[in-house]
Amino acid sequence: MAHAPEPAGQTHAADAVASVVGLKVHFESRAGRVHAVDGVNFDIRDGETLGLVGETGCGKTVTARSFLRLVPMPPGIHAGGSLYFHPHQRCSHCLGAGCAVCEGTGRLPVTCSACGGEGCRACGETGVKTIDLSTLPEKELRDIRGNRIAMIFQDPAKALNPAMTVRNQIAEVFYQHRTQEVLERARLGTRPNPLLRRHAAQRSRLIERALLALPPLRMQRKRVERVIDDMVASALAETQIPNPSKVMERYPHELSGGMKQRVMIAQALACNPDLLIADEPTTALDVTVQARIIELIKELQSRHKSAVLYISHDLSLVRRICNRVAVMYAGRIVEIGLTEEIFANPLHPYTRGLLAAIPGRSHDRGQLVAIKGTVLELIDPPPSCRFVERCSYAVAVCAEVDPELEDTHDGHGVACFIHNPPDMAVELPSFSKLTS
């Protein structure tokens, strides 16, 4: 649901896996305060793919990175708002394999511990465990990262450590989050040797490593390694990498761009996360490889039913894979709704401009349409609509008041006075009259 403005900490939709409520991320710079993300509200529903589109610098990457608190502070400032997240846990009936109870996802929602599912203030009346990612202690956040929320980066060539084999990079996720499962699968009993336990979490010190290299621990250590090898290989196999057991011994520079992105995806999905954040995952790839990676993400998404936050500036791509689309402009969400709705019936002038700018739609070959003007400076912006200077329909009120994102119908939200007139007796903008 698109949100009407609410005070932070209030209710959010029950079927949402994550809710962004009034998020504000600013950056301190010499010229002033940059309002990179300025009051963003949206929900990501369980199992859906939400596209976040907008031009460079509109704040979509900062919004995405805020989920995992990756925005460096300073110079970044968390200026307000919350990021609510409902973490799931591994299904206890099938141990993550997928069964009828968890509807094949291998994940189950966790009941709120404060109210036992009744709904209380702590969980925002949803009855499921709710955490605020913006205030969670770093240590607990680390349990969420890579486990419940994963991320794929734009350029896989830069996101893989050049000095580590593929196997070790993917194994890292299991070391961090699946220690117990590794020990169980290595059949080391219910109370394994503390040395091995530490080894499975990669916490061994130098002396311990020396001890583990000697019999009898050596055999058990080998068993742990083999289990991890298997887990890595099956994670790679998920992404349709041919010959995974061979690929995992390679270094990133020995792989092609598409292969590297598959490795990244394998690492991100290794723990069956509730939310996958994909920050322009195909921008750095060839067009042909792009198509295959998109298909892969689509397929894995439908199999695991993870929610995906897909960040892109490529509208045709977003149209292909997203259930819903949120359009961002200058640190605000200006329009949000179902993909078909947005593309068939764009409400915001900016969205209309974007769609008109897609080559080969409604105009002659060889002619490109652009939105006039440039993006507003985000340093201490005025309280006007962010799009006012580029908007063909703008009237006086647009330069004085910033429209809020409000629902029009069926969850299609827009921040524009054309559709949501203010409670004032002023001249209203309309698509029927062009100004300027």
Add this chain to the structure above:
Amino acid sequence: MAVEPAVREPAVAFAGGLGIRLRRFGEISREVLRNPTTLIGLILIVGMIGMAVFAPLLIEPNTPNPNQMPRDWGALNEPPGTPGHVLGTTQQGGDVLYGVIWGARTSLRLSLIVVSLTVVIGLIVGSLAGFLGGRLDELLMRLVDVFLSIPELIFALAIAAVLGPSFGNIILALAAVFWVKYARIIRGQVIHIKQNEYVDAARVIGDSGFRIYMKDVLPNSITPVIVQATLDMGNVVLIGATLSFIGLAEAGLAEWGVLVSQGQAGISAGRWWASTFPGLMVFLWALAFNLVGDGLRDILDPRTESRR
């Protein structure tokens, strides 16, 4: 306008990391063989370290302390070629050949201790400053600036002089001077490497800060330290010899600087050998490590690959 501070320029410098470099060991050795100056340096190093390690087999060790020069009071100022004294003797009757061979042992000891000590100190200080940043970084780097503002030879000289003349104090003095360079290098590298996206990617999968440092940052920032350490294996001996030349080591120590200083009085009288041979050794030692260090820099740094 572009407010995406987390996305920065890709790492260009030393982006390869040690892991791949080690894997390419065969390739590296082939490149060494193709580069004649590095090869010469390597041969010299192997020869001199071999000499140091096998010194007791090459020449009878002096008793009780093999690090002291033997004295042959019956053969003072003998020229090279004298039976029993191939490279001649000093004016105290010390065998120059003994000094050359056992001096290599002294030099190896000196350079290994000083370099490993300074690398460790520099790694710790530089990593703390670079990885944690903030006020600690300011504090540590100002301290480093203080050390760097004094010329290293003069600084080492002052410390050794205060501590009193002994070889152990030379080691301490050199260690106190040389660590700052490593702190600088490592800090720069760490700051550079930690901006890489794979560090963010490691945070995304839930790694702790320490683990990210050990797994992602350190292995990818260590290469220039290896180059600098190789160069310093030579520099340390050069400055160490300078300090013992002006009398900051024990007299009679089988050390090249001490021998040069003992022999210099005889040069005007035509007894050139007592200074020349140890001096030549200092020169060859420094040269060899500098040649190899430069060669390593060219091979390990991908930016210079096109030059050859």
